[in-house]
Amino acid sequence: MTLAEATLALMPMHLQVDAAGQILSAGPTLRRLVGDAATFEEAFEVVGQTPTGPLLRLAHAERVFLRTRTQPAQILRGRAVALPDGGLVLNLGLGIGLVEAIRGFGLTDRDFAPADLAMEFLFLHEANSAMTQELSRANRRLEDARSRAEAEAFTDPLTGLYNRRGLHLSFEALRQGTLHADPQHFALLVMDLDHFKTLNDSQGHAAGDAMLRHVADGLRAITRGIDTLSRIGGDEFVLLLPGLCDPAVLEAMGRRIIAQVERPVEIGGEMCRVSASLGAAISSRCRRIDWDCMAAEADGALYAAKHAGRGCIRIAAADEAEGS
């Protein structure tokens, strides 16, 4: 074996052509990439240079880039050296397109010279995607934990309704128009259960909790998706009802809520029943649409409802709003 033959044997990606472009020798791996092309022209398109001219011009460039005709997306890069008889020897490589080339041409580790870093490149590529996958799984876990913690911070664990914090955020969103298109028109409803303390005292806290859940379920059943339902302590519920400004409609709504709450429920083998008193404030009747002002109006109305014998709804009047 001559030195020239030995050199070519070491390069599975080499190409030797004569001055006319006839392929005299091609490394076994390069052969898989160019198919049975007999000439340089059939195997490659030169990238980034004028397409015509003697092949010898390639020897002047520091690097040549060649597009394979079999898979035009695949660009090889390498170096060309001129031979005294006008022919060329090229040593080519796959560069960054390695992963695609290996898939596209079905190459294996035997197709690369042991000195080639192709396998290490592939190893890194796989290690990288495996690590990324594992990291994003860990991230998802954290994200789940975070949103659970967030939901817990805004909700009442017993009933699943908003807690005081959730209610305030919801009120602000409503006031600023992000919750409903019309921020000027909504009702704030406060509700106290009647006879709840008696139930709690006679049947125990577990029965009281069951009743609170029953009331929450009832509220969910007869309200709309855009309404805000909250329990802000004990048996005290607050509802925000966007778009509801007509006192007659609001009153009808209040009566439906009371009827729903009054439906008897079996708790621990006994039929239990509570009622509710409601006080409402309407945003358009209030001097200022802010939490303190509206809550005070609604609390006043609730007091009036209790005073009127419980189990009813009272709505804060416009002139009272002016006076407060």
Place this chain on the structure above:
Amino acid sequence: MHGLVNRAIEEFARVTYGEPVWATAAAVAGVDPRGFELMGDYEDRVTACLLSSLAARLGRSTEEFAEDLGAWVAQRPSVRRLLRFAGSDFAAFMMTLEELRGRGQLVAPGLELPALAVTVTGQGWRVASDCHVLWLHAVTGMLHAMADDYGVLAVIEVADSGILVDVPVVDFNEARPFSISDPAVGAA
């Protein structure tokens, strides 16, 4: 110890023996039962304590547990692929074990896998290392799994601060299929 190693122990315990086993062992070792952070850095005694409490909970020696762990890790599809990249047959794979540490560094900076030195013996190889003896057992488990993967019958055991790998039958079984380009091949 690198979070990746601890995560492997955690996942192995959870998947193979179930949540209660993991939770008890984690509590004994003072580890957050929710699990390790992948890129975290933990003190070695945490890992040691976790291994011995898991082994105790399962009624096995820590050495046996480490060996099972090594075999299990080597059978995870992505790890198996990374290991198979090292060589086209078991002999080539054995000779590139010396690169294991370097390859670990490529996977995750700071991942300190043991440095192994491989010499050819009459019927196989001897793997020498001055790493912790539990690492030797974990590597032994990994080698068992890879010998199976390459279809080679091998007797592998820890001996004299090293591992002896004897291969009485090279073509014992068909190797499991593997393609460097297609992760689906041999993945099942």
